[in-house]
Amino acid sequence: MAMKEVTVTDIVYETPSIVSIYLALPDGTPIGHYVPGAHIDVEGPTAITRQYSLCGRPDGDDAYVVAVKREEASRGGSEALHTLKVGDTLKISEPRNLIGIEEEASHHILIAGGIGITPMHSMARYMDVRGISFELHYFASSEEEAAFLPILREKCPEKLHTHLGISREEQTAVLQEVVKNAPEGSHAYLCGPEGFMEKVTTILSTRFTDEEIHFENFHAAEIDESGNTAFVVELEGEEYDIPADRSIVEVLNENGAEIDTSCEEGICGTCIMSVLQGTPEHRDNVLTKGEREANETMAVCVSRTRDPKLVLDYF
Numbered sequence: 001m002a003m004k005e006v007t008v009t010d011i012v013y014e015t016p017s018i019v020s021i022y023l024a025l026p027d028g029t030p031i032g033h034y035v036p037g038a039h040i041d042v043e044g045p046t047a048i049t050r051q052y053s054l055c056g057r058p059d060g061d062d063a064y065v066v067a068v069k070r071e072e073a074s075r076g077g078s079e080a081l082h083t084l085k086v087g088d089t090l091k092i093s094e095p096r097n098l099i100g101i102e103e104e105a106s107h108h109i110l111i112a113g114g115i116g117i118t119p120m121h122s123m124a125r126y127m128d129v130r131g132i133s134f135e136l137h138y139f140a141s142s143e144e145e146a147a148f149l150p151i152l153r154e155k156c157p158e159k160l161h162t163h164l165g166i167s168r169e170e171q172t173a174v175l176q177e178v179v180k181n182a183p184e185g186s187h188a189y190l191c192g193p194e195g196f197m198e199k200v201t202t203i204l205s206t207r208f209t210d211e212e213i214h215f216e217n218f219h220a221a222e223i224d225e226s227g228n229t230a231f232v233v234e235l236e237g238e239e240y241d242i243p244a245d246r247s248i249v250e251v252l253n254e255n256g257a258e259i260d261t262s263c264e265e266g267i268c269g270t271c272i273m274s275v276l277q278g279t280p281e282h283r284d285n286v287l288t289k290g291e292r293e294a295n296e297t298m299a300v301c302v303s304r305t306r307d308p309k310l311v312l313d314y315f
């Protein structure tokens, strides 16, 4: 994935643990628009690459904004980004979309848990100025830890529903009510911590189809690799042996396939390939349930196969 250099032009503490980092091109030319809900790869000072949602105004073109929460269990990514100063440089990818506003929907229900507000913030701001029907449910541990709350209260107070510091049982009751009251033709969008996402998805599934639920999940799935076996992948007529301890993308790229990768954890969608034959064993956290069941695509950085052979093509 091609990365470009950007300069940190501003740093704003949204909460004690969440910082917004403004990123602009070094020569000051416009950095460009993006589709609300998009994310970028950010290579930080420790050369660790992570995915962050763009959370500024999508129609502003002077800087991209990412909000980074300092994670207790950080492997160096978020911690290092919290040490940045104005004038520092980083590398970023072009924006990509795993979650986007569904044009066919008559109403949009945005559900954010904690730092999951980042894509929802840009989507809400975009829909608000265009008069698109939406509601935003924002779950956070406290007012102090709820990033972008002041601006959301100012810009779209009647669309914003805050659920601060409530118990898990109360969360469930709120979500059930949201589902019950959802107008016909609604689509739902969610982003947040893994357990929260699972809970929301389960509740949404009682009313919404897979196609009506859109999510962004930057958490790698827990993978048990002890049962891995070797298999064969065919690409453009050539066959490649994939050993039990190597990934498909490792072997293909070693042989000159030039498949783009980024996270290599099954969460960014960069390495998705088409499946022409065979049944993948999906191990990613990026494809939807429907896409997994269709078995027409797979994330080749982590997923493997249920058959002895897969025939793949570039996506």
Ligand code: FES
Binding pocket: 260, 261, 262, 263, 264, 265, 266, 267, 268, 269, 270, 271, 272, 284, 286, 299, 300, 301, 302
């Ligand atoms: S490289 Fe990110 S999903 Fe495969």
